[in-house]
Amino acid sequence: MTSSSGHILILAGTFEARRVASSLSNAMPDTRLTVSFSGAVRDLPELAVPTRVGGFGGVAGLGDYINRAGISLIIDATHPFAFQMSCNAAAAAEMTGCEIIRLERAPWEPEAGDRWRSAANFEDAKAALDTEARAFFAVGRKEIGRFTDRTDLFGLVRMIEPPKHALPDHWKLVLSRPSQQVEEEMELFAKYRIDTLVSKNSGGTRAYAKIAAARNLKLPVIMIERPRLPTTKTAESVAEILRIAGHLANH
Ligand code: NAP
Numbered sequence: 001m002t003s004s005s006g007h008i009l010i011l012a013g014t015f016e017a018r019r020v021a022s023s024l025s026n027a028m029p030d031t032r033l034t035v036s037f038s039g040a041v042r043d044l045p046e047l048a049v050p051t052r053v054g055g056f057g058g059v060a061g062l063g064d065y066i067n068r069a070g071i072s073l074i075i076d077a078t079h080p081f082a083f084q085m086s087c088n089a090a091a092a093a094e095m096t097g098c099e100i101i102r103l104e105r106a107p108w109e110p111e112a113g114d115r116w117r118s119a120a121n122f123e124d125a126k127a128a129l130d131t132e133a134r135a136f137f138a139v140g141r142k143e144i145g146r147f148t149d150r151t152d153l154f155g156l157v158r159m160i161e162p163p164k165h166a167l168p169d170h171w172k173l174v175l176s177r178p179s180q181q182v183e184e185e186m187e188l189f190a191k192y193r194i195d196t197l198v199s200k201n202s203g204g205t206r207a208y209a210k211i212a213a214a215r216n217l218k219l220p221v222i223m224i225e226r227p228r229l230p231t232t233k234t235a236e237s238v239a240e241i242l243r244i245a246g247h248l249a250n251h
Contacts, residue, residue, distance in 0.1 A: 007032040014105075019238045028246065073101070076102040077103040077241075105203040114221065158176060158178065162175065200224045
């Protein structure tokens with residue numbers, strides 16, 4: 001791959017994906033870039049690079065796209081819980097022989113005094129909730145349905161787009177992005193008398209305020225661990241992705 005002939009596909013969905021796109025377009029202006037969004041969220045960010053929206057049609061569809069678009073490198077910068085997309089990307093890269101790197105931001109770690117309980121998956125998290133708990137759910141719109149048969153609970157559910165499943169009538173839905181202000185998260189928890197936080201271990205800074213708010217309020221946290229993703233080259237930071245992409249572009 002050369003910097004002028006390569007075409008890099010960035011699988012987006014995270015804040016870091018946008019940073020990868022803008023940093024790469026500055027650092028490698030001769031390299032063609034395409035940023036791909038799933039289309040799950042309607043208000044997509046403005047990017048100064050070409051974008052495409054929507055699924056590829058599984059591994060076969062992505063393989064076909066890679067061949068047609070002449071993709072030489074996939075940067076998988078999807079969310080750590082975007083299991084299907086990461087699996088498809090790894091399989092399609094192997095099938096077509098194109099390079100792949102996954103940006104894997106570090107998971108959140110508990111600090112002294114934190115009352116975290118680890119849950120291996122969504123089912124475990126549901127089983128760990130006390131009877132009649134008042135829970136704040138920081139899980140996705142596809143995943144909230146795993147909890148909705150626990151009608152003994154009060155659930156405060158925040159997500160960007162409406163959930164796929166109906167919520168129990170006595171639960172509260174807030175349609176917004178996570179706040180980055182710890183005080184705002186503490187006020188929200190206090191307003192709805194939340195006694196437990198249920199969160200995916202997404203890592204990163206953009207959704208961390210709720211974790212700090214739970215710490216300040218000494219609330220228990222049920223932390224859902226990440227799915228195990230296929231083995232590929234990984235990078236922990238945008239800077240490392242840039243270094244690896246630059247290296248691949250020059251070989
Ligand atoms: P997923 O379950 O891994 O993906 C499902 C399908 O959506 C994929 O098979 C693919 O369809 C399509 N898709 C996903 N990301 C895509 C992308 N960047 N470009 C094109 N198509 C894409 O992932 P998900 O449905 O997005 O979300 C699963 C979990 O991750 C949820 O917890 C969600 O809240 C969280 N999450 C994901 C993202 C993300 O980057 N995708 C961002 C924020 C949060 P085809 O098989 O048809 O190609």
